[in-house]
Amino acid sequence: MIMFAIMPLWHWKGGQNPSGIRGRTTPQEFRQRTERFIQEYQVGTEKGIPVVQPPPGADLYLEASMWSWRPVLKLKKGASYTLHLSSFDINHGFSLYPMNLNFQVVPGYDYGLKVMPNRSGDLRIICNEFCGVGHHIMTGKILVEE
C-alpha cells in the first residue's frame, strides 16, 4: 500500500519522473527538426559530430541512429531544458553515464523530457538497447558547464 502511494506522490513532489511530453513524429520529420536545431546553435564539431550550445530553456533535439548520437550538447548547470529523444531507424536506449538515467528511444515517437543538470561534468551517452552489430560503439557526449 505504501509502495502504491509513493509512485503518484513522487510524480507530484519528486524530481525524477519518466512521464515527459510524448508525441508522434516520423524519422524524417525528427531528422529535419534536429538539423534545424544544429544549424541554429552549432559552436563546433567533435569527432565529426556537431557540438551545439543552446540557451537555457531551449528545446534540445537528440537523434539516435545506427550507431551515433547527434549532436553533442553543451548545457548549463542548474538550467532547465526539454530534451527530445527519437530514433532514425530502430530502437535505441538512452543511458546517461555516470548518472545512470535510462530511457527507451523508439522510432516514430518523440519523447520530450524536462531535464535540469545538477552537476557540471563531461558526460557520456551509452546506447543500451541492442541495435545491431555496432551497438557497443554507439556513444555520445553531453557537457555540463558551471
Add this chain to the structure above:
Amino acid sequence: MISFRTCPVTGLKIESQAASLLRWHAVTAVVHFLIGVCAALLLALTRWQAVHLLPADWYYRILTAHGLNMLIFFIIFFEMAVLYFAGPILLNCRQPAPKLGWLGYWLMLIGACTTNYFVFAGKADVLFTSYVPLKAHPAYYLGIILFAVGALISTLLFFATLVVARREKTYTGSIPLVSFGALTAAIIAVITLVHGALIYVPTFFWSLGWMQLDPEVYRMVFWALGHSSQQINVAAHVSCWYLLAALTVGGVVLNERVSRTAFFLYVLFISMASAHHLLVDPGVGPAWKVWNTSYAMYLAVLASMVHGFTVPAGIETGQRLRGFTQGRFQWLTRAPWGDPGFSALWLSLVIFGFGGGITGVVIGTEQINIIAHNTMRLPGHFHMTVVGGTALCFMGVTYYLLPLIFRKRVAFYKLAQIQPYLFGAGITLMGIAMTYAGTFGVPRRHWDVSFTHAPFPVQFPPVVDLFLAAMGVGGILAFLGGISYCLIAVASVFFGKTLSDEEIRSGGPGLPPGVVRLPRQTHSQEQADEAHRQGNPGTVVLVVIFFVCFVLYYFTNWKVLSMLWKVG
C-alpha cells in the same frame, strides 16, 4: 490401447501414453537446456571484460540463442511435461487424444529447430525480443509460431484431461492443489499464446513485406506475451514447490483455500504486469504506468508472497509432524539437505524470494526504473527469478521424475546431491554481481563496456571490473551446475537400467529418500492439533528478515534516484 501401471511409491495409476509424452517433453527440454547452458558459458566469459572471449557478432548471436533456448524452448518444453504430470498422472486418468499430444510435440520441436537453425546461421541476430523494426529472416518468426501452436495444442489437451477426469470420476473432491496450480499456469498460457499469435503473425507478415508495424505497439504486445509467460513459469514452479515439499518432507498445505486464491490472483492480474517493461517508454502515459505497475502488479506480487509464506510454513509443519519439534529452527537444520529434491526446492524458494522478488518489485517501480532500465540489473534480476527460481526447481523435480516416471536410478547420485548447491551458488553470485554492475550503469546486451572503438570513450570505475569478474566466476559455477544436470539426466535416461517395482521400493543408491519412503501425507487428529498449536515460529522469523531486506533496498533506491538530474 490404454495400458496402466501402478506406481509403487504413490499408488497412482500411470498410463503409458501420458508417461511417454511426459518423458519426451522432459528430455527435449533438457536438450535445449544443454544448448542454452553452453551458450551461457560463452556469454559469461565474454561479459567478463578481462576475458572477453567471443567476437562481437558471435556474442550477439549466442545471446539470441541463449535467450531463446532457455527462456522459451527449455522452459516451455518442461512446462508441458509438468502439465502431463499434473494432468493424467496426478488425476489418475487416461490420456485423451494422445495423437494430438504428439502433434503438439512435433510442432514445437520443428518450430524450435527452424528458429535455432536461422539463428545459428546468422540470419536472425535480433535477440529473443526481436524489437521491430530490427528484422530477422521470416523463417525465424515462423518457427516461433509453429512452436507456439504446438504448445497451445498441448495446453488445450490438458484442459481436455481435466474434463475427462471429472467425467470419469478418477478423483474425489476437488482437484489436487498441484493440479490446480498447473491449471492456472495453463490458463495464463492460453492468454499468452493468444498474445503471441497477435504479435508474431503480424511480425511474420511484416518481415515478408506485406504490412507495416508500429515499433511501440510491438513492444507493448510483445511484453504482454513476454511477461505473462513469466507468470506461467511462476505458477508452474510454485506448483512444483508444493509437489516437492510433499514428496520430500511431507510438507502440508496449511490452508487450501488461501493457496488456491493466491494462484487465482496470478490469472487475474498478471497480464497487466507487462507494463513494467515500458516504464521509460515514450508510447504510454504516467497514469497507465502507475495503474498497471501498482495496483495490478502488487496483487500478483502479493500472491507470490502468499506462496512464499505458505510453502516454507508447510515445510516447517511437515517437519514438525515428522518429529523435528525443537526450538524455532530444528525443522530446518534437520531437513534432508542431502536430498537433491529438497535442496533444490529450498534454494529455489530463497533465491526467488530474496533475490528475484526484492529486485523485481524495486526495479518495477515506475520512477526507480529510470535507474535500472536495460542495465545489467535486469539480467541480474531475472537470473534470480527464472533461473534460480524456476529452472532450479525444475531440476529438483527431475530428480523425482527419473525414478517415478522414467523408472531409472539418478546417475552419479553424489554429483546430483551437490548439483543444486553448485548451480544455486553460481546463479546467486552472478545475479548479485550483475545487479551491482548495473547500479553503475553497465548496460546489458553489450559486447564491449571498455568502449575501445567508440568515438567518445566511457571509463567505468575500476570496481565494475571486479563485479564483472564475479559475474564470470558465478557464471562458470552455474555452468558447471547446469552441465552436471544435463549429464545426470542424460546418463540416467539413456544409460540407466529400468527398475522394477521391487527395486524402487527397496531403495539403494540413486534413489532420493522421498522415493524410497514417501513421507506420510495424512496425520491423526492429535498430531494435527499439536502441529497447529506450535504454529510456524521459524517461518515467521524468515519472513521478518525478508521484509527488513526489502524495505532497506527499496528506500536506498529512492535515495539514489533523488540525487540525480531533475527530469520529468
